[in-house]
Amino acid sequence: MAAAQDPFYIVKGEIQESIDKLQVTFHQWEQTPSNTGERVHLTKELLTSCESIEWQVDELDKAIAVAARDPAWYGLDEVELEKRRRWTSTAHNQVGRTRRTVETGKVKQNLFSSGANGVRKELMKLPNDHASQAGRSNHYVNQHNDDFISSESDQQLLLVKKQDEELDELSASVRRIGHVGLTIHDELIGQEKILDELGMEMETTSNRLDFVQKKVALVMKKAGAKGQIMMIAFLRPPY
Numbered sequence: 001m002a003a004a005q006d007p008f009y010i011v012k013g014e015i016q017e018s019i020d021k022l023q024v025t026f027h028q029w030e031q032t033p034s035n036t037g038e039r040v041h042l043t044k045e046l047l048t049s050c051e052s053i054e055w056q057v058d059e060l061d062k063a064i065a066v067a068a069r070d071p072a073w074y075g076l077d078e079v080e081l082e083k084r085r086r087w088t089s090t091a092h093n094q095v096g097r098t099r100r101t102v103e104t105g106k107v108k109q110n111l112f113s114s115g116a117n118g119v120r121k122e123l124m125k126l127p128n129d130h131a132s133q134a135g136r137s138n139h140y141v142n143q144h145n146d147d148f149i150s151s152e153s154d155q156q157l158l159l160v161k162k163q164d165e166e167l168d169e170l171s172a173s174v175r176r177i178g179h180v181g182l183t184i185h186d187e188l189i190g191q192e193k194i195l196d197e198l199g200m201e202m203e204t205t206s207n208r209l210d211f212v213q214k215k216v217a218l219v220m221k222k223a224g225a226k227g228q229i230m231m232i233a234f235l236r237p238p239y
Helices: 007-031 037-069 078-124 126-144 146-151 154-234
Strands: none
Touching: 007 037, 007 078, 007 154, 037 078, 037 154
16 A cells, blocks of 8 residues: 555554644743743643643554564565554653653752742741840840839820730731632642643643644545455454
8 A cells, every 4th residue: 555545654644743743832831941830831832732642552552462473464564564553652651752852851940949938937927036036125125124114103004005905906916818818829739720720621622622623534534445455454343
């Protein structure tokens, strides 16, 4: 069968186009500064594409394994089978290297985000430190004015005590607000991760379904009558 009608070469051409597009996006990802929205978007796009291409190459490997059981029936020889195996192996390695590089970049991005979250948490604690410093300052003033306070009336002592209690309540309220803010922040991060993972799984499933539908239609169109018969026989389950 001519290469133009061989289902393997039709699918191979489509996968190679996907790999070429993947490399273009990968070069764009490399040139995009970290910690930007565009970098995050490109990371998701690359990982989804890598998973889709790897799945397509896996399916092609399975088809080669089936043909290897009876090469003569499919009009193939060992040289052609080995050539096809080498191509799928090269495609696997190329896509795998890209995926590992992107995953490493994603881990570094997450570490940076965690560090930034830690800084934000420390900043949220600053009001507590300020309140503590205010308390120490008040205590220092009170020590140096014992003589003055002792000469004042009981009403002034009660007023000072009331003010101290109000400051303590204010400090406690600030701490509670800070803890609530951190809890809400952590919850939002967790929900965002869950939504990202769900979105990626749905996108991957959708890409696979689209790939199968497009490839079946394209192969049936390009293969011709003889190619269609070969394909039906090729996909026939073994007895």
